[in-house]
Amino acid sequence: MFTRILVSALFAGFLTGLIAALLQLVFVQPVLLHAELYESGTLNHFGDGGGGAAAVPGVDLERDGLSVLFTTLTYTGYAFLLVAAMALAEDRGVRIAVRQGLVWGVAGFLAVQLAPALGAPPELPGSAAAEIGPRQIWWFGTVGATAAGLALIAFGRGWALRGVAALLLLAPHVIGAPHPDEFIGPAPPELASLFAARALGTGLAAWSLLGLLAAYFWQRESKRAEGMVRAA
Amino acid sequence: MTAQTQSRTGISAKLAAIALSAFIGLAIVTLAGHVQTAALHDAAHDSRHAMGFPCH
Structure with a gap:
């Protein structure tokens, strides 16, 4: 049982994490880097001359590599929790086909990303908190x-x-x-809302994929385990 | 009787495997998403923001 969960969670979590990290680097990271220019004072959105003209930094191998590592790690952690829940449900007679994995994934997104975001939206660096x-x-x-x-x-x-x-x-x-008692963050609200929406959008995509992959690998490992029992 | 004992062991072994997996998952998420040690926080900074963890 534990080996089945371990193998399913590692495969599903690692694959999802890599794709989620790629989505974040393309859609979320540029907004974060743009906001850091306001946090550092390079740009200022109050008054004149504060336009968004300064160049947003591009790829930073060390920094982006660490982000890939930690996003992959996080989704691997989520995969362990999701596959454990699937194993518990299946033990109680709930069948989990690959298609149903989508519902499990979306439910995970609701619990882990959307519900906390209703009170504490994904925050830009430089937001008051x-x-x-x-x-x-x-x-x-x-x-x-x-x-x-x-x-x-x-x-x-x-x-x-x-x-x-x-x-x-x-x-x-x-x-x-x-x-916070007062909102005094230097980041422009336009960037903050774009950041929150992008973070949630990539989260939904990643969690949908995680659900499908977790169900797929869980089914595959379960069949393999059954095959071994029959062969013995 | 023996069969009953065996199936009971089977069930508790399953539940133990599930509990251990859930614990590993929770530990990884806490480590990657929440622990505030400076080195961990700096390394995980961008991914924490992008996944909506409370960061600073």
Whole structure:
């Protein structure tokens, strides 16, 4: 069992991570680098002469290499969690065909990226933000509550459980994410909204792929394990 | 009786494998996305922002 999860998660997570990193470098990183020019004071969007004319830096092998490494690592971590959840569901009699992987992936995106983004949108460097500790606690709480709520909707029976699911989905947003006392970040709002949208868009693409690949490799490893039992 | 014991062992071994995998996943995500040690934070900076983790 553990080997099956390990192999499926490593393949699905690594492949997804590489593609996600590529999407981020093409669509997200240029917005981040542009915003850093405002953070460093090279550009200023208040008053005259603050246009976006300064050149945005291009590829930086060391910096971008580290981003590829950490994005791949992160999606490998997500793959372990996703395949573990698939294994648990299948143990309870839920069949997971490759197509269903898409739903699992989108549900993962809702729990890990969209739900936290409702209170704490993906932030540009140079955005004003509250203390890091409470925001991380809110992030973990939101991801956990959303994942549990979605699981109850998908697999729970009866209206009582659905009610609990609705409460779990709503609670993080009723409580609310920690926000700074005042908004004094130097980054232009136009770049901040573009950054948040691009981060979520690449996240949805990556999570959809992760779900499909996780289901595919999980099925493949399960068949292989069955074949070995039959051969023995 | 023996069969029952065996299937019980099978189930708990499965659950242990699932729990271990989930723990590994959580550990990797925490390390790559959340730990604030300066070296880790700097190396993971861009990817943390791009994946919507609280960063600074």
